[in-house]
Amino acid sequence: MENHKLIFEVVRNQNNCRVHYHIHKLNVKDLDQEIYQEGLVAMWNSYERCHPDNGIIATYFNYVVCNRIVDLKRKLKRTKKGIIV
Structure with a gap:
């Protein structure tokens, strides 16, 4: 398990800018880093579920991270409007 954490640390460091890119691309204000x-x-979830022989992991990261940010943005927008309490 410890080796798995170290490997993800390397993956996170290499792909950190990917998360920032999608936040910027989707024009999201992220003041509290949520x-x-x-x-x-x-x-992390996509890293645990990935199968390297199925394709390029960076493409999978882009897909999962972007969609998760879009979902969270929609949820926060609905919460602000009072639809979800």
Whole structure:
């Protein structure tokens, strides 16, 4: 398990800018770093589920991280409007 953590640390360091890119691309204000943390969790989940022989992991990271940020953005928008309490 410890080796798995170290490997993800390397992956996170290499793909850290990927999360920031999607936050910027989606024009999200992330003052409290909540969306950034959600992007890292999405990257961790996709890292655990990935199968390297199925394709390029960076493409999978892009897909999962972007969709998770969009989902969180929609959820926060609905919460602000009072639809979800």
